[in-house]
Amino acid sequence: xxxxxxxxxxxxxxxxxxxxxxxxxxxxxxxxxxxxxxxxxxxxxxxxxxxxxxxxxxxxxxxxxxxxxxxxxxxxxxxxxxxxxxxxxxxxxxxxxxxxxxxxxxxxxxxxxxxxxxxxxxxxxxxxxxxxxxxxxxxxxxxxxxxxxxxxxxxxxxxxxxxxxxxxxxxxxxxxxxxxxxxxxxxxxxxxxxxxxxxxxxxxxxxxxxxxxxxxxxxxxxxxxxxxxxxxxxxxxxxxxxxxxxxxxxxxxxxxxxxxxxxxxxxxxxxxxxxxxxxxxxxxxxxxxxxxxxxxxxxxxxxxxxxxxxxxxxxxxxxxxxxxxxxxxxxxxxxxxxxxxxxxxxxxxxxxxxxxxxxxxxxxxxxxxxxxxxxxxxxxxxxxxxxxx
Numbered sequence: 001x002x003x004x005x006x007x008x009x010x011x012x013x014x015x016x017x018x019x020x021x022x023x024x025x026x027x028x029x030x031x032x033x034x035x036x037x038x039x040x041x042x043x044x045x046x047x048x049x050x051x052x053x054x055x056x057x058x059x060x061x062x063x064x065x066x067x068x069x070x071x072x073x074x075x076x077x078x079x080x081x082x083x084x085x086x087x088x089x090x091x092x093x094x095x096x097x098x099x100x101x102x103x104x105x106x107x108x109x110x111x112x113x114x115x116x117x118x119x120x121x122x123x124x125x126x127x128x129x130x131x132x133x134x135x136x137x138x139x140x141x142x143x144x145x146x147x148x149x150x151x152x153x154x155x156x157x158x159x160x161x162x163x164x165x166x167x168x169x170x171x172x173x174x175x176x177x178x179x180x181x182x183x184x185x186x187x188x189x190x191x192x193x194x195x196x197x198x199x200x201x202x203x204x205x206x207x208x209x210x211x212x213x214x215x216x217x218x219x220x221x222x223x224x225x226x227x228x229x230x231x232x233x234x235x236x237x238x239x240x241x242x243x244x245x246x247x248x249x250x251x252x253x254x255x256x257x258x259x260x261x262x263x264x265x266x267x268x269x270x271x272x273x274x275x276x277x278x279x280x281x282x283x284x285x286x287x288x289x290x291x292x293x294x295x296x297x298x299x300x301x302x303x304x305x306x307x308x309x310x311x312x313x314x315x316x317x318x319x320x321x322x323x324x325x326x327x328x329x330x331x332x333x334x335x336x337x338x339x340x341x342x343x344x345x346x347x348x349x350x351x352x353x354x355x356x357x358x359x360x361x362x363x364x365x366x367x368x369x370x371x372x373x374x375x376x377x378x379x380x381x382x383x384x385x386x387x388x389x
Contacts, residue, residue: 003070012101015040016204022072023200027328027335028181030054033079034334036200037066039098042269043207044237047200048098049330051185052079052086053178056155059087062113063176063185064099064330065106073109086110088152090143091117092187094163094172099187099330104134115140116150120163120170143174155179157322161189161315164308167382171304175319182325184338189305190346191297193239193289194333196224197231206267207234216257216273232285233277235332236365239288239298244364245281248274287362294327294338294346298361301349302369303376306385309350316347350387 002019009018016038023036035050050066060083066072080086089110091103100121107115115135119142144150147158155178162172176185197208208230209220220226236243249257254274258264261271288295296305305312320343326335327343349360363370376382 003074006067006069008067008101008105012097014098015043015045015207020067020069020072021200021203022066022069022075023203024075027326028183030083032178032181032183032328034328035066035072035075036198036334037072038200038204040207040234040238042237043210044234045201045204045207046234046238046331047198047334049328049334051328052076053156053176053181053183053185054079054083055087055152056180057152059084061088061090061152061156062086062106062110063090064092064187065089065102067102068106068109086113089113089115090174090176091115092174092176092185094118094120094170095122095166096188100133104136107136107139108134113139114151116143117141118143118160118163118172118174120172122169159315159318161312162308164304164311165383166304166307167376167380175315177319177322177324182323183335184319184322184324184327184343186327187330189296189300190294190327190336190343191329191331192292192294192327192333192336193235193285194292195228195232195289197227197234198333201231202227210268211237211275213273213275214277216254216261216271232282235288236281236284240284240365240368242368243281243284244362244367245278245284247276247278249276284362284365287365292333292336294336294342295360296346296349298366298369301361302366302373303382305347305350306387307383309386313347313350316344320344 004019004021006018006020020037025034027034031054033052036047038045039048040046048066051063053061055061060079089107091100093099107113117140143158143160147153157177159175163170173187173189205222205227208227209222211233212220212226212230254272258271264271320340324338327338328334377384
């Protein structure tokens with residue numbers, strides 16, 4: 001068995017399944033580190049990130065655990081040898097199964113750690129009991145209404161967003177601020193899109209080159225330019241599901257073309273490639289990236305945070321009082337240089353806008369998410385948006 005093996009991949013059967021590489025990066029010398037792994041569907045792969053904070057009182061705090069593979073634990077134990085054991089594990093989301101599924105196994109690998117979870121836990125598509133996910137009952141606590149009561153509160157401040165009622169479930173997120181390093185840790189609520197694929201994504205070039213194709217018959221050379229091309233398209237998929245610059249060929253044609261493709265292996269999805277990108281597809285990526293500015297992911301904008309705009313803005317106001325030098329998100333780019341003004345501006349879409357206020361993202365690219373939102377509202381699955389436009 002390799003040190004990259006993740007034996008419980010079947011609990012969340014998405015790429016890269018049972019083999020997960022881990023990359024550790026020291027963000028603040030002898031104080032803060034990130035651990036990156038990879039996850040995705042249909043080769044739409046993005047980083048999933050854990051952050052480890054050194055505690056002044058001794059030991060380590062882990063925020064948003066990832067799969068505890070042999071490699072991941074080896075890299076963690078190197079820090080433990082220098083700084084002491086993992087004393088606290090923070091599970092900072094409510095509905096994110098892609099984060100929750102790792103908490104129990106990670107906690108079992110760190111037997112001295114107390115586990116703190118965001119309130120109102122819920123999972124989709126199955127609302128699994130926490131015990132089914134392996135969280136240790138004797139060491140697991142819900143983050144209290146007054147996070148200042150937590151044993152590490154002298155060093156790390158917490159602010160809880162939500163839980164936001166989504167009708168069939170809940171959304172929530174815990175922001176953590178490490179005072180000594182002046183670092184803000186978030187999970188899903190804020191991201192930044194890098195122009196080049198992150199290092200963890202570059203370890204496996206196949207997804208990048210797969211999405212760099214313009215037709216199922218292309219043989220794409222492994223070059224930095226083609227890796228970047230594939231990455232940009234992956235970002236559009238991950239952000240919008242179906243951006244306006246993407247068209248899909250009729251499935252009859254897709255299947256006929258698949259029989260003509262040289263590589264019809266399972267890895268190459270049997271030659272199936274339904275994607276057709278318009279000539280100006282890069283304009284959508286540039287609008288999304290916005291020169292690397294922090295932004296709220298389109299899915300959260302269109303389907304989640306618009307259900308509780310004032311509650312979210314109140315949370316933004318509280319978090320913005322922290323004096324941050326950097327933001328570490330659990331996905332895409334990290335670290336992100338950020339100012340208080342940039343942090344608040346990212347959530348400006350939650351404020352009432354008149355007709356002359358430009359949208360932060362092109363409405364044409366948000367069309368599919370808007371349609372999904374409307375269908376969910378019409379069927380009474382989610383409450384209506386509270387945003388006025």
